[in-house]
Amino acid sequence: MAITIKQLVLWLETASQRILQQKSYLTELDQAIGDGDHGINLSRGFQEVTSRIQSTEYDDVGQLFNAVGSTLIQKVGGASGPIYGIAFVKGGAALKGRQEITIAEFSQFLHQGIAAIKSLGKSEEGNKTVLDVWAPVASYLTENGENTDWAKAIDHCWEHAEKTKDLKATKGRASYLGERSIGHLDPGAVSSAYLFEALFQTLADGNRAV
Amino acid sequence: MKKLINHPEQVVRDMIEGVVLAHPDRLKNVPDTSVLIRADAPVRGKVALVSGGGSGHEPAHAGYVGKGMLDGAVCGEVFTSPTPDQVLAAIKAVDSGEGVLLVIKNYTGDVMNFEMAAELAEAEGIQVTKVIVNDDVAVENSTYTTGRRGIAGTVFVHKIAGAQAENGASLQDVERVALKVIENxxxxxxxxxxxxxxxxxxxxxxxxxxxxxxxxxxxxxxxxxxxxxxxxxxxxxxxxxxxxxxxxxxxxxxxxxxxxxxxxxxxxxxxxxxxxxxxxxxxxxxxxxxxxxxxxxxxxxxxxxxxxxxxxxxxxxxxxxxxxxxxxxx
Incomplete structure (x- = not known):
């Protein structure tokens, strides 16, 4: 199965909407263990992404992801701007010139994005960050490839977002809490779950339509 | 919420315009950015200092822009690090050719955004050095974590490194003094x-x-x-x-x-x-x-x-x- 540019654009629009809807919830999560701006900043950035990708026709996945990443870097601020942004910019670099991509290529994009996040954030899985959702989602897609069951993929990503509750933060603003960060969801992991949930929903709907 | 604002999304923009209207002799706004710089920037023959971070800490950081302290301040959204393009705009606006020292408070977002800006500036041929302030003893210091936050002690870095730059010191020497303040x-x-x-x-x-x-x-x-x-x-x-x-x-x-x-x-x-x-x-x-x-x-x-x-x-x-x-x- 190929993922078309149209589907990717639809994914990003859906994700923007979802993040806007959950703006207050994400901000509340961040107020508990961070500085309380995650929902505000991320929804501002994704609204900009939506208006940028709606005003341009893309026929190149690499270009699309580059536009998404640089918009996030320029409009979000905080740590989440560079983190989400660099993943799209660096992860998307290999997809230059492609009009559609396979699931294997999409998971490759995620793996490259994860490497970029790790290097920028000097972070690893288990630090209670976005990586605790990105990494399991990437592995899941690599493992299941064309046979991915989208409903199960959604469950999988939420399961991992939920697991951040038990982790102790060692990177990012929640790290100031140390042990006291345990028991709270990581806001970045939750926003990542919304991002990937939107993707899996888009792909599931696309398959049904075909 | 009881605040004297117009619109929550416009607070930083409105503040910047108000600052420039109040102090046109001291500060100017780099067009289309949230950057405030010395009215006489770039100052010829002098290493420039740029700091910044989220807004909401006033007078930090724009209040420390002027002779003997900072050359530019980047005002992010409230409590949110400014983005790399904004920091880059500040660096370019104040660099006189002698190089720019970035004074960064130790927060994950600030460090990432300022580092990205530093890389972009270097790619354009501007000499950039950065120091990271981490004076808050409330946080345990560890190489495995984000480490200590930068708080009020940062103002001493602005003052002392700024004075050294005003003396005509080299970028390396301004950095040395900044690091000495951070250590102490x-x-x-x-x-x-x-x-x-x-x-x-x-x-x-x-x-x-x-x-x-x-x-x-x-x-x-x-x-x-x-x-x-x-x-x-x-x-x-x-x-x-x-x-x-x-x-x-x-x-x-x-x-x-x-x-x-x-x-x-x-x-x-x-x-x-x-x-x-x-x-x-x-x-x-x-x-x-x-x-x-x-x-x-x-x-x-x-x-x-x-x-x-x-x-x-x-x-x-x-x-x-x-x-x-x-x-x-x-």
């Missing part, structure tokens, strides 16, 4: 009340009427612990002894002290705190070269304070005393 400054804060980020519309947390939070960060990040509210003497002693012990201050040392309001705490209370701080230092045989009392690094309308101590040698004392002409340094 420690701070510790506490809060009595919360604050409201305009776009959030409600307080980030709440502190019961009879409690206080020790070690509170300047963005409302949780501190080390909650405690029953105590008298100023006891609060000042607690904060000061954590600072003194962490920096290993000894009899005969010479220091500068900063008693900083987080926004809502009035000068009267700051001076009450300083009575204890000044007396304690004196009784320990520590010489106070200068004491700064007021709003230096605030957290919107939060009530509370931070106490910073900077160990001085001859060089740092001289640079601290040098003239500076900015809105926020008194």
């Amino acid at each position: 400054v420690r701070s510790m804060g506490m809060a009595l009340t919360s604050c409201t980020v305009p776009a959030a519309g409600k307080p980030g947390f709440s502190i019961p009427e009879d409690e206080m939070e020790i070690g509170m960060g300047i963005h409302g990040e949780p501190g080390t612990h909650r405690a029953k509210i105590a008298e100023a003497d006891s609060v000042a002693s607690q904060l000061l002894s954590l600072v003194i012990n962490d920096m290993g201050l000894q009899e005969g040392d010479r220091v500068a002290v900063m008693i900083n309001s987080l926004g809502a705490t009035p000068q009267m209370e700051l001076y009450v705190l300083n009575k204890t701080v000044g007396q304690t230092l004196k009784s320990r045989g520590i010489q106070v070269h200068k004491t700064y009392v007021g709003e230096y690094m605030t957290s919107l309308e939060m009530a509370g304070c931070s106490i910073s101590v900077l160990r001085l040698d001859e060089e740092l004392a001289e640079l601290l005393d040098a003239d500076a002409d900015t809105l926020g340094w008194k």
